[in-house]
Amino acid sequence: MISQVSAFLENKPGRLEMVLQILSDNEINLRSISVAETTDYGIFRLILDRPKEAVEKLKAANFVVKETDVLAIEIDDTKGALLYSIKELAENDISIEYTYTCLPIDNEKVVIILRVDEMERAQKILESSKNCRLLAPEDMQ
Structure with missing residues (x-):
């Protein structure tokens, strides 16, 4: 599992810039x-190389932030590749709460972030999957 940082920002000009400036400064x-x-607000979900430090810095600047465990999988950049991993989870009655893409580690692969209802079970399923590679926190650095 990897850590996702969620920042809750008012829908006002410059709020995202402030978050990005704090990350850049550090x-x-x-x-x-x-x-x-x-x-009234946006939820900005961030995958960062140093999430714990980001939470500390953003809280110090009075931002409301939360750290959440998510799964990151690396799949081939081919048609239907994501389907097979999602199918494995569905066949095991694991519900996907949300998903989004991440910068690739390798230009021939795609990284997908998943938040599911049963993280531990999903992690075990994806660890043994032939359709994807489950990424670790150090892979995101």
Whole structure:
């Protein structure tokens, strides 16, 4: 499992810039960003090379942040590749809460971030999968 940092930001100009500036000032590398929007605020989901430090720095700047475990899988960059990994989870009654892409580690692969309802079971299934490679925190650095 890897750590995802979620920052809850008001829908105001410059709020995302402030978060990115804090990350940049502390040389924290952004690997992926996903935004879920509501009327009043956005939830920015971030995959970072140093998530614990990012949480500390963002909280110190009065941002509301949360760290969540997610799974990162590496799949071939071919048609249908994601289907096979998702199918394995579905066949084991594991529900996907959300998913998004991440910067690739290798240009011939795609990295997918998954948040599922049963993280431990999903991790075991994906560890033994022939359709993907489950990534570790050190792979995201």
